Amino acid sequence: MAEFILEIKHFNLFYGDFPALKDLSFSIKEHTVTALIGPSGCGKSTLLRSFNRMNDLIQGVRTEGEILFKGENIAQNGINLVALRQKIGMVFQRPNPFPLTVRDNITFGPRVMGEKKADILEAAVEKSLTRVGLWKVLKDSLEKNALSLSDEQQQRLCIARLLAVKPEIVLMDEPCSALDPIATLRIEELMLELKKRYTVVVVTHNMQQAARVSDETGLMYLGELIEFDNTKKIFTTPSQKITEDYVTGKFG
Amino acid sequence: MAATAIQRKEKLIERIFLLIAFSSIFSLFIIALFIFAEGLPLIWKVGLKDFLLSTRWAPTKGHFGIFAMIVSSFWVTIGALLFGGPLGLMCSFFLVEFASDRLRAFIKPALELLAGIPSVVYGFLGVVYLVPLVRDYLGGPGLSLLTASIILGIMILPTVISISVDALVAVPDSYREAAFSLGATRWQTTYMVTVHAARSGIITSLVLGMGRAVGETMAVIMIAGNALKIPLSPLDPLRTLTSNIALEMGYASGMHRQALFATGIVLFFFVMALNTIATVYARRKRIK
Ligand SMILES: Nc1ncnc2c1ncn2[C@@H]1O[C@H](COP(=O)(O)OP(=O)(O)O)[C@@H](O)[C@H]1O
Ligand SMILES: [Mg+2]
Numbered sequence: 001m002a003e004f005i006l007e008i009k010h011f012n013l014f015y016g017d018f019p020a021l022k023d024l025s026f027s028i029k030e031h032t033v034t035a036l037i038g039p040s041g042c043g044k045s046t047l048l049r050s051f052n053r054m055n056d057l058i059q060g061v062r063t064e065g066e067i068l069f070k071g072e073n074i075a076q077n078g079i080n081l082v083a084l085r086q087k088i089g090m091v092f093q094r095p096n097p098f099p100l101t102v103r104d105n106i107t108f109g110p111r112v113m114g115e116k117k118a119d120i121l122e123a124a125v126e127k128s129l130t131r132v133g134l135w136k137v138l139k140d141s142l143e144k145n146a147l148s149l150s151d152e153q154q155q156r157l158c159i160a161r162l163l164a165v166k167p168e169i170v171l172m173d174e175p176c177s178a179l180d181p182i183a184t185l186r187i188e189e190l191m192l193e194l195k196k197r198y199t200v201v202v203v204t205h206n207m208q209q210a211a212r213v214s215d216e217t218g219l220m221y222l223g224e225l226i227e228f229d230n231t232k233k234i235f236t237t238p239s240q241k242i243t244e245d246y247v248t249g250k251f252g
Numbered sequence: 253m254a255a256t257a258i259q260r261k262e263k264l265i266e267r268i269f270l271l272i273a274f275s276s277i278f279s280l281f282i283i284a285l286f287i288f289a290e291g292l293p294l295i296w297k298v299g300l301k302d303f304l305l306s307t308r309w310a311p312t313k314g315h316f317g318i319f320a321m322i323v324s325s326f327w328v329t330i331g332a333l334l335f336g337g338p339l340g341l342m343c344s345f346f347l348v349e350f351a352s353d354r355l356r357a358f359i360k361p362a363l364e365l366l367a368g369i370p371s372v373v374y375g376f377l378g379v380v381y382l383v384p385l386v387r388d389y390l391g392g393p394g395l396s397l398l399t400a401s402i403i404l405g406i407m408i409l410p411t412v413i414s415i416s417v418d419a420l421v422a423v424p425d426s427y428r429e430a431a432f433s434l435g436a437t438r439w440q441t442t443y444m445v446t447v448h449a450a451r452s453g454i455i456t457s458l459v460l461g462m463g464r465a466v467g468e469t470m471a472v473i474m475i476a477g478n479a480l481k482i483p484l485s486p487l488d489p490l491r492t493l494t495s496n497i498a499l500e501m502g503y504a505s506g507m508h509r510q511a512l513f514a515t516g517i518v519l520f521f522f523v524m525a526l527n528t529i530a531t532v533y534a535r536r537k538r539i540k
Binding site: 052054057082083085086089090092094096097098099100108109111112113158161162165 | 424426427429430431432433434435436437440444445448449
């Protein structure tokens with residue numbers, strides 16, 4: 001029985017008066033890949049951004065309920081957001097490497113945390129790039145501008161940049177939507193590789209992707225969590241009619 | 253039939269606008285022509301080397317060396333950049349990255365007002381308040397490179413701020429999001445990412461600020477002391493290229509007058525060089 005790294009308890013989120021997340025309760029196990037699926041606008045990104053409090057950047061956001069990260073409620077006021085975001089990192093829909101060199105992208109996180117020693121930073125570059133399968137390709141072009149890489153390499157670089165801050169949870173918001181099918185498959189392999197060391201939560205509107213990579217799947221619809229269960233069960237014998245309709249492509 | 257009448261009118265209006273546009277270019281051309289026609293013969297007579305590199309400026313005795321003024325203009329410009337650059341950049345960082353919308357709505361018009369204050373007012377304030385301060389606490393005559401640099405530094409603020417603010421605003425929010433999501437603070441995000449992304453625009457703002465400082469005349473005449481020598485310390489008085497033209501044009505004639513126009517040629521190249529640098533950086537940004 002793996003322990004829960006994230007426990008969401010009666011969590012609500014409002015953009016002003018608009019309830020974007022309604023009474024969500026579920027738990028995420030350590031070293032798993034959890035997929036969040038659902039039609040566009042149902043609140044997947046909002047939920048993901050609640051895990052590392054990125055919604056705090058938006059004016060007028062209000063939450064109720066709890067999100068426990070290893071037992072600590074991270075949805076409450078007074079949480080150290082900098083420390084939280086170093087533990088729970090995020091990969092975005094569009095690859096967004098900084099317009100800096102490959103090296104400076106990777107060392108950004110460690111430098112933010114105050115690391116100055118060149119040998120430690122170099123080690124972080126090699127380790128992170130190795131984990132995302134970029135070290136062999138890029139080890140001789142660490143001074144290259146990250147924006148000159150291909151989309152897939154940029155997304156891998158963003159993942160590497162995140163791994164360099166040693167997160168425990170990696171949140172991914174439709175990480176493959178800007179990539180071609182082959183690149184998508186390779187990023188999926190990477191997700192499976194990542195779950196050995198990290199916990200991965202991935203938002204996707206690609207049902208096959210959820211089926212291929214995730215251990216558990218949550219289906220969201222209009223701000224509610226319709227069903228959360230083992231991925232195999234969600235895709236073969238869901239208990240809700242909406243889930244069945246969605247995974248069989250009747251709507252979405 | 254009616255359509256052709258309208259079309260003909262449209263054509264006419266188009267021509268008129270074209271003419272107006274050309275007349276501004278034409279006047280620029282005329283100005284350049286006059287400066288060069290008046291100034292070049294003197295440079296020819298004195299010799300380019302003697303004109304630019306001699307420090308002896310005694311027009312009534314036939315000595316036309318402007319080196320001291322070139323050096324003075326150079327230092328004043330650098331000085332203005334040293335004061336106005338960091339201040340202006342910090343201001344724009346604050347405005348774009350930290351200030352609330354309400355505060356920004358208050359500060360931006362205030363800055364535009366700063367740009368609208370006539371330079372003689374800056375000079376006057378400098379003479380009345382800053383010059384005595386420098387004289388009493390730091391020594392020297394007070395009318396000095398330091399005083400001029402501070403006042404010019406303030407005068408270039410609107411240029412530096414408005415252009416660098418535009419550059420910072422143009423930086424995509426996805427960079428900031430990425431930085432925040434990696435645990436960076438606002439300030440870390442600003443100096444580690446945003447500034448790099450906006451680098452070409454920021455450099456452009458500084459270069460155009462320098463252009464503004466080189467060309468400023470009135471305030472500099474009032475606060476720089478106008479001594480005809482190379483300043484050896486920030487507390488020494490100096491005379492810039494523009495000051496010299498303004499101070500002497502009233503009574504200059506003959507070769508002396510030509511020499512002032514020749515000084516104008518030098519300024520022309522100064523400003524043109526700065527503008528070229530600024531355009532090159534601005535273009536580099538667009539290519540990216
Ligand atoms: N910044 C915002 N301000 C107001 N409403 C928002 C904001 N972001 C998202 N929403 C709304 O919240 C709902 C969920 O959005 P989102 O989480 O982006 O959905 P998804 O990622 O599932 O497509 C949508 O109805 C959307 O319009
Ligand atoms: Mg989304």
